[in-house]
Amino acid sequence: MSAKQTYDSHQVEKKWYAHWMDKDYFRSVPDEREPYTIVIPPPNVTGVLHMGHMLNATVQDILIRKARLNGKNACWVPGTDHASIATEAKVVQKLRAEGIKKSDIGREEFLKHAFAWKEEYGGIILKQLQLLGASCDWSRTRFTMEPSLYAAVIKVFVRLYRKDKLYRGLRMTNWDPVAQTVLSNEEVIHTDENSNLYHVRYRVEGTDDTYLTVATSRPETIMGDTALAVNPDDPRYHHLQGRKVIVPLVHRIVPIITDEYVDQDFGTGALKITPAHDPNDYALGEKYGLEVIDTINADGTMNELAQIAVGLDRFEARIEVIKRLKESGDLVKIEQYRAKIGRSERTNAVVEPRLTLQWFMKMDESAATALAAVEHGEIRFHPQSMSNMYGSWLREENVRDWCISRQLWWGQRIPAWYHGEEVYVAETAGQALEEARTHHPGLQLSDLQQDEDVLDTWFSSWLWPMSVFDGFGEDKTELAYYYPTNDLVTGWDIMFFWVARMIMAGYEFSEELLGKDFVDEHGRQPFTDVYFTGMVRDEKRRKMSKSLGNSPDALALLDKYGADGVRYGMLSSAAAGNDIVFDAPIHDGEVLNESQLCEQGRKFCNKIFNANRLLQTFELTDVAPEPAAALATRWLESKLSATITEVDRMMEEYRLSEAMVTLYRFIWSDFCSWYLEAIKPADGKISRETQEAAISAFERTMILLHPFMPFITEEVWHQLRPREAGDDCIVSQWPQPGPVDQQGLRDFTLLQDAVAGIRDIRNQRGISHGEALRLVVRRSAQTEQVLGADAGAVSFLQKAGVLVSVDLVDAAPDNGLPFLFGNDTAYLILSEEVDLEAERAKTEEELARLRGFLRGIEKKLGNERFVSNAPDEVVALERKKKADAEAKIASLEKML
RNA sequence: GGUCGAUUAGCUCAGUUGGUUUAGAGCGUUGCAUUGACAUUGCAGAGGUCACUGGUUCGAAUCCAGUAUCGACCACCA
Numbered sequence: 001m002s003a004k005q006t007y008d009s010h011q012v013e014k015k016w017y018a019h020w021m022d023k024d025y026f027r028s029v030p031d032e033r034e035p036y037t038i039v040i041p042p043p044n045v046t047g048v049l050h051m052g053h054m055l056n057a058t059v060q061d062i063l064i065r066k067a068r069l070n071g072k073n074a075c076w077v078p079g080t081d082h083a084s085i086a087t088e089a090k091v092v093q094k095l096r097a098e099g100i101k102k103s104d105i106g107r108e109e110f111l112k113h114a115f116a117w118k119e120e121y122g123g124i125i126l127k128q129l130q131l132l133g134a135s136c137d138w139s140r141t142r143f144t145m146e147p148s149l150y151a152a153v154i155k156v157f158v159r160l161y162r163k164d165k166l167y168r169g170l171r172m173t174n175w176d177p178v179a180q181t182v183l184s185n186e187e188v189i190h191t192d193e194n195s196n197l198y199h200v201r202y203r204v205e206g207t208d209d210t211y212l213t214v215a216t217s218r219p220e221t222i223m224g225d226t227a228l229a230v231n232p233d234d235p236r237y238h239h240l241q242g243r244k245v246i247v248p249l250v251h252r253i254v255p256i257i258t259d260e261y262v263d264q265d266f267g268t269g270a271l272k273i274t275p276a277h278d279p280n281d282y283a284l285g286e287k288y289g290l291e292v293i294d295t296i297n298a299d300g301t302m303n304e305l306a307q308i309a310v311g312l313d314r315f316e317a318r319i320e321v322i323k324r325l326k327e328s329g330d331l332v333k334i335e336q337y338r339a340k341i342g343r344s345e346r347t348n349a350v351v352e353p354r355l356t357l358q359w360f361m362k363m364d365e366s367a368a369t370a371l372a373a374v375e376h377g378e379i380r381f382h383p384q385s386m387s388n389m390y391g392s393w394l395r396e397e398n399v400r401d402w403c404i405s406r407q408l409w410w411g412q413r414i415p416a417w418y419h420g421e422e423v424y425v426a427e428t429a430g431q432a433l434e435e436a437r438t439h440h441p442g443l444q445l446s447d448l449q450q451d452e453d454v455l456d457t458w459f460s461s462w463l464w465p466m467s468v469f470d471g472f473g474e475d476k477t478e479l480a481y482y483y484p485t486n487d488l489v490t491g492w493d494i495m496f497f498w499v500a501r502m503i504m505a506g507y508e509f510s511e512e513l514l515g516k517d518f519v520d521e522h523g524r525q526p527f528t529d530v531y532f533t534g535m536v537r538d539e540k541r542r543k544m545s546k547s548l549g550n551s552p553d554a555l556a557l558l559d560k561y562g563a564d565g566v567r568y569g570m571l572s573s574a575a576a577g578n579d580i581v582f583d584a585p586i587h588d589g590e591v592l593n594e595s596q597l598c599e600q601g602r603k604f605c606n607k608i609f610n611a612n613r614l615l616q617t618f619e620l621t622d623v624a625p626e627p628a629a630a631l632a633t634r635w636l637e638s639k640l641s642a643t644i645t646e647v648d649r650m651m652e653e654y655r656l657s658e659a660m661v662t663l664y665r666f667i668w669s670d671f672c673s674w675y676l677e678a679i680k681p682a683d684g685k686i687s688r689e690t691q692e693a694a695i696s697a698f699e700r701t702m703i704l705l706h707p708f709m710p711f712i713t714e715e716v717w718h719q720l721r722p723r724e725a726g727d728d729c730i731v732s733q734w735p736q737p738g739p740v741d742q743q744g745l746r747d748f749t750l751l752q753d754a755v756a757g758i759r760d761i762r763n764q765r766g767i768s769h770g771e772a773l774r775l776v777v778r779r780s781a782q783t784e785q786v787l788g789a790d791a792g793a794v795s796f797l798q799k800a801g802v803l804v805s806v807d808l809v810d811a812a813p814d815n816g817l818p819f820l821f822g823n824d825t826a827y828l829i830l831s832e833e834v835d836l837e838a839e840r841a842k843t844e845e846e847l848a849r850l851r852g853f854l855r856g857i858e859k860k861l862g863n864e865r866f867v868s869n870a871p872d873e874v875v876a877l878e879r880k881k882k883a884d885a886e887a888k889i890a891s892l893e894k895m896l
Numbered sequence: 897g898g899u900c901g902a903u904u905a906g907c908u909c910a911g912u913u914g915g916u917u918u919a920g921a922g923c924g925u926u927g928c929a930u931u932g933a934c935a936u937u938g939c940a941g942a943g944g945u946c947a948c949u950g951g952u953u954c955g956a957a958u959c960c961a962g963u964a965u966c967g968a969c970c971a972c973c974a
Contacts, residue, residue, distance in 0.1 A: 006935065190971090197974080216974060229974095263973055271974050280972045339974090353972095388900050389969060398970070492969095572922075573908060596923055597908085606934060614933035649912090658910065661921070673938080680933090756940085763928060763940050770929095849918095856918060866954035874915050874955090881917050 007609035007712065009562025009602075016714045017130060025068075025730055026135045028075035030481035036067035037485040038076045039465050039527075040136065041498070042144065044083035046090055046121045049128035049554040051536040051570075052491060057134045058567045059533055060489045062656055064135055065707035067486075069734040075482060076135060077468045078126055079142035082118075084411035084457045085179050085187075085346040091117050091410065107409050114410045118145075128555065133563045133710045135730070142468045144460040145412070152472035153412040153460045154427050156509070160361065161416075161425040166404075168359050168416075168423065172282045173403060175354035177300030177314075178347040181407040182358055184456060185400060186496050188342040188351050195339045197267060199332035200325060202228060202245035205253055212237070212245055212256065213332050215267025217339055218277070219325065220318040223250050223306040224295040227273040229284060232258035234269050248330040249321065250307050257288050279353050292355065300352060314352070359405040359414060359453070366504040367399040373503055373525055382531045382654040386492055393496050402501075404456045411454030418449045462501035463509075465526035471513050480514055488527040491535060502526045531654055536570075552595075561598035564709035568601025568664075571657050571708065604664060605712045608705075611672050612716045615694055618686040625687040628799050631792025632678035633693045634741070635748045639670050640697055641737035642745070647704055648737075660708045667701060674752065678796055695720050700735040747786045750822045751797055757819040758801040761828055765817075772804040774829040778891075779808045782822050818843070818895040823887035825895060840896060847892045854885040 020026065028035075038060050043053055060076060068074040091114045092102050102110055126141065142149060160166050174183040198219045201211035212228055225247045230237040237256075244253050254273075261284065262271050275285030276294040285292060295306035302309045302317045308324065309317035325331040342351040371394040373379050374387050381387045392398065405414060417424045417432040419440070426432040429445060436443050465488075466472065471479040484506070490499060506526035511519045557566050625633070643666045650659035675697075679690050699720050706713040706729050717729035762769060775797065777783050787793050787808060794806045812818070816827025817839065860866050861878055 004931090004935070005933085214974080218974085261973085266973055273974095278972080278974075280974075283972085340971095385901070392899060392970060600922070603934090603936090606936090608934095610934035612933085617933070653912070655910090655912080661910080665921080672934085676933080677938095759939055760941090766928075768929080769939080853918065860955075863954055869954050870915070877916055884917070 005610070005613065007562075007605045009564065009605065009711065010559075012715045013131070013133070013563055013711045016711055017133065019728070020135065020714075020730055021138075023726070023728070023731075025728070026076070026137045027139055028073055028137050030477060031073055033071065033073040035482050036064070036070075036072040036074045037482045038064055038487050038489065039468055039485055040076065040078045041488075041490045041494070042079045042081040042142075042461065042464065043125045044086055045080040045118055045123070045125075045143065046083070046087055047125050049125050049132075051552060051554060052533075053125065053129070054132055054554055054566065055533050055536055055570050056489055056491065057129050057132055058570055059531060059656065060487075061132070061134050061567075061710070062571075062707040063487050063489070063531075065710060065730065066651060066734070068135075068730065069703060069706065069732065071733065074135075075137055075140075077140045077142065078129070078134070078136035078138060079140075079464075079468060080122060080126065080144070081457060081461055082143065082145040082410065084406060084408050084454060085176075085181065087114065087117070088408050088410040089179055089347060102409075110409050118143075131555070131558050131563060132567070135710070140468065144457070144464075144467075145410075148470055148473060149460060149463075149467045150412050151427075152463055152467040153455060154415050155472050156463060156505075157412075157415055157455065157459075158425055158427050159509075159512075165362050165366075166359060166425075167362070168357065170355060170357050171360070171403075172279045172353055173356050173358055174342065174344075175298070175352045175356065176344040176347055176349050177298065177352055178349035179344065179408070180298050182354075182356055182403060182405065183344060183351065184403045184458075187345045189345050190340045190342050192338050193341040195337050195341070197335040197337040198322065198325075199268060199335065200248065200272075201330050201332050202247060202272075204240060205244040205246055212240060212270055213268045214270040214272045215335070216272055217337065218274075218318070219321045220302070220309070220314055221274040221277045221295065222247060222272060222321065223302075223308055224274045224276045224293040225252070225254060225272050226275060226285065226290045226293060227254045227288065228256045229259050229262050229271045229273055230256060230269060231260065231262040231264045234262075234264045236269060248328060249324055257284075257290075259284060259287070276355055277353055282353075282355065294355060296352060296354070298354075300349075358403050359416075359451075359455075360401040361404050363399045363401050364396070366508060367394045367500075368396070369507045370394055370500050370503040373507065378523060379503060379525050379527065380529045382529060386495070386530075386532050389492065390495060390500065394500060402456075404459050405451075405453040406456055407452075408454050411457065412460060414451040414453050414455060416451040418451070419443065419447055424448070458497055458501060461498055462505045465502055465506065466509065466513065471509075476514060480518065483510065483514065484523050484525050485527045487529045487531055489531045489533065492532045493535065495532070499530060529654075557595070557598060561595065561602045562605060562711070564605050564712045565598050565601035567709060568604055568660065569595055569598030571660055572597055572600070573657070601709075604668070605709065607668060607672060608712055608716055611667075611676060611698070612719050614676060614680070615691070615698065616719070617684070618681065618691055619684050620688045620691055621685045623687055625690040626679075626681070626795065627790070627792035628795040629679040629687065629690045629792075631748075631790055631796050632675050633690060633697075635744060636670065636675045636697055637693075637738060638741045638745050639666070640700065641740045643670075644700075644704065644735055644737040645740075656708075660705075663701070663705050663708070667705070671698065671701065674800075678799060702729055703732050703735055706730065706732075747793070750782075750786050751793060751800075754797060754821050754826060755800045757821070757826070758803075758828060761817055761819060765830070767830070769802060772802050775801065775803045775806045775826055776809050776813050776816055776829060777806065777821055777826040778812065778824050779810050780824045783808060783824050786822070812894065820846075820888060820891060823884055823891060825891045843892055843895050847889065847896075850885055850889050850892065854882065854889065857882045857885065 040060065041056060064074045064076040091110070094117065095102060095113060122143070129136070157166070174185065174188045176183050195217055197215045197217055199213050199215050200219060200222065201213045204210040204212060214228060216222070228245055230240070232241070240256050241258055242256070244255050246253055257273070261280070262269065273281045273284055273290060275282045275290050275292045277296065284290070293305055295302055296314060297303050300314050302312055302314070304310055306317070309320040312320060322331060343349065344351055371391060374381060374390055381390065415425060415427060417426070417429060417436070419436055422436070422439070424432040424435045426435060429448065429450065433443060433445050433448060436448060463472070465485050466479060466483065469478040469482050471483070488499065503526060507524050510524040561569065643662060646662055647659045650662065679686065679694060699717060702713040702717050710730065714729045758775070761767070767773070777787060787806065797803060797806050812825070813827050813829060816829050818825050818827050857878055861882060867875055
């Protein structure tokens with residue numbers, strides 16, 4: 001026999017992934033089979049694999065491989081997202097390092113650089129997914145900025161505009177001064193931060209020493225103040241109503257207005273109004289017709305209108321303004337304060353409320369439709385509780401129009417052309433011109449100005465389930481076959497960004513694209529089920545992120561534990577929607593801590609690998625199977641069937657990690673610890689029939705485990721027996737459960753318990769596992785049935801318990817050590833003296849426990865209402881429990 | 897401020913319409929054995945009044961109410 005061996009993941013993974021690709025197993029084309037479709041949540045084109053992607057991809061791969069084994073036409077569409085802000089920021093940074101300014105080279109040139117960047121780094125993440133084993137149809141790889149998907153976005157914009165769902169308007173928006181673009185509300189992250197509340201006094205006009213003091217967190221905006229406000233019911237300020245005050249530093253005279261909005265209990269009960277730099281102030285400004293003085297530039301510096309601190313950044317300006325207020329004596333006090341600060345999701349810059357002209361999509365109708373789709377069950381969420389979060393977002397009062405324009409170049413340019421104040425929206429400049437000419441016949445292309453802005457990245461991602469099948473193109477064959485897709489797997493953090501909007505797009509466009517008959521039959525929803533993965537957190541429960549540097553290097557993990565090991569480790573603690581706490585902080589590719597979860601996965605691979613090796617070492621004979629092996633084989637078949645049923649059910653309910661753990665236990669405990677030990681021959685010779693049964697069971701087990709751990713299962717599949725070309729685990733058939741012999745399972749459990757009892761005695765008395773003992777069992781209906789009916793039972797007991805003999809007797813032997821065998825007693829015959837007192841104490845302890853148990857049952861059965869109200873089978877069960885307990889007690893009493 | 901969720905062994909978590917032997921797994925821990933499939937593995941042990949208090953029920957970890965603690969999401973209080 002060869003020396004000890006350990007499973008080596010590296011070479012196996014490389015070999016089989018190449019083989020699968022070579023055989024085109026991941027490829028899907030429409031055919032007569034039922035489709036099963038997943039579209040990947042497209043990662044950022046320049047991103048690198050992190051833990052979130054790995055968890056997400058593992059779940060999708062499990063679902064897609066399971067569907068493939070079930071004979072469906074499994075199609076997993078991969079791709080990447082152009083991620084306009086993130087990618088543009090990276091390209092800008094790279095150019096800056098080369099001494100190039102974005103504004104100097106212009107749009108065309110910049111886009112060339114951006115595409116070059118995409119060519120260089122784009123798709124790295126997809127390559128990394130392959131290392132994990134992801135069985136995507138790579139021939140379908142799509143990119144949100146490729147021509148056909150770009151065209152889809154433009155078409156959709158035009159359609160929505162024609163449907164009067166889009167409008168352009170001057171609004172108070174979230175401005176990112178670093179990226180210098182507007183953001184949607186969802187892209188602003190609000191967190192509590194320490195800040196100060198500055199109390200500043202404004203002198204009342206026409207007085208020398210009457211002041212109105214306001215509290216503000218943003219003193220640098222006072223140069224833009226155009227009013228102060230108090231609550232009309234506030235008695236402190238009744239005498240000031242209708243008066244005017246002088247803004248410090250800039251000496252502007254502004255009115256004191258009254259409005260219910262002002263909270264008397266906050267700060268001083270007086271509020272400064274800066275309509276240009278605060279959404280609420282803007283609303284009040286509109287209400288009272290106040291002047292808007294915009295004092296901040298797009299890059300966050302102060303402009304000339306500020307008069308003070310011109311050219312300084314807003315935060316430097318704050319320091320300067322405070323200094324001057326101190327000098328003028330107008331700063332009354334500074335209070336510590338904890339405030340919500342909004343930051344840009346992408347650049348982390350503090351968001352500046354800013355009045356800008358943007359495109360918006362009306363959301364009221366779409367939101368209502370999308371909400372109904374989940375409420376009515378056309379789309380199911382897993383876990384179901386996630387629909388609460390979804391509901392709270394889409395409820396009418398929380399929905400706001402979607403700001404879809406961005407002041408960037410990397411993205412789909414808005415197809416709107418302007419002629420002065422007029423707007424022409426069309427798919428091409430030519431069409432826009434044509435339309436413009438209906439009003440102005442002599443117009444030339446050069447008279448029209450295309451909108452400089454691009455569309456929000458999510459305005460292309462929301463079409464993903466349709467656009468990847470060219471749903472907006474001429475040929476609808478693919479869309480009609482694959483749509484609606486089946487499962488969407490994503491993190492709940494993009495439920496609003498992405499999931500909700502895809503649902504909206506599905507209901508908005510599917511009928512136009514596929515026709516009413518089609519959607520009436522198949523549905524309008526983009527997917528039928530959404531599986532929300534949890535966030536991957538580090539051992540301190542912080543969300544893993546690049547900025548914290550707490551995310552392990554995914555590639556180092558794969559290298560260390562193998563793809564199967566990592567998949568096992570990630571999934572084993574990942575019930576749907578639950579955050580998973582990952583335990584392996586790795587920095588710069590070096591593993592600092594062991595990941596116990598992945599290590600367990602690695603060991604599991606090793607166990608499977610060696611189980612196969614054992615099977616291969618047996619020497620075959622043509623004799624009939626040993627009785628013990630025959631019994632164990634029948635038991636294993638029942639057990640396997642039960643396991644298949646259980647795994648099927650768990651998969652249907654999206655309880656993937658439980659399904660995997662079930663298989664882990666089946667393989668490790670049932671197959672390896674009990675079954676292989678039972679059939680393992682002493683002389684190395686095994687019946688051909690037993691060997692075949694073992695291999696057959698093991699290969700079906702490999703299929704069951706394949707979705708979870710594809711590489712090791714494929715490898716073992718091929719080592720188990722010679723295979724024809726094309727007979728691969730990945731394309732085999734999911735096994736069907738056979739009959740389950742419940743009585744047989746129960747009887748076998750009894751034998752296992754007896755073996756445990758024997759081992760326990762050996763352990764406690766220090767009897768070597770190798771020393772064969774004699775076992776004597778008291779004869780009863782139960783023991784006769786278990787031991788007498790099948791020659792295998794005795795021989796199994798002998799083998800597993802290491803016994804020279806097993807005898808059924810009517811009277812207790814006088815030198816035996818008794819233990820419970822089912823409801824009866826068995827005696828292990830020892831050569832040495834038995835410490836009767838110690839045994840007696842143990843037996844009495846057990847007796848006391850059983851009596852307590854029996855009392856509980858008797859109480860229950862003595863309860864008239866229980867007997868009359870509980871279902872018959874429950875009562876029958878309790879009676880059985882009672883009888884069993886009584887039999888056991890009798891046995892124990894006899895022992896004493 | 898509003899809404900939702902969580903609280904089960906030292907740790908991470910299961911527990912699926914309330915009822916199969918007075919709660920399960922993995923890891924960790926303790927003891928013993930082993931290195932002849934398994935840089936290990938096997939066997940066994942300890943460890944939980946299922947957050948707390950009431951209620952519904954023949955029966956509650958499971959349903960209801962309240963309390964406590966934690967967390968998440970949403971919200972324009974300067």
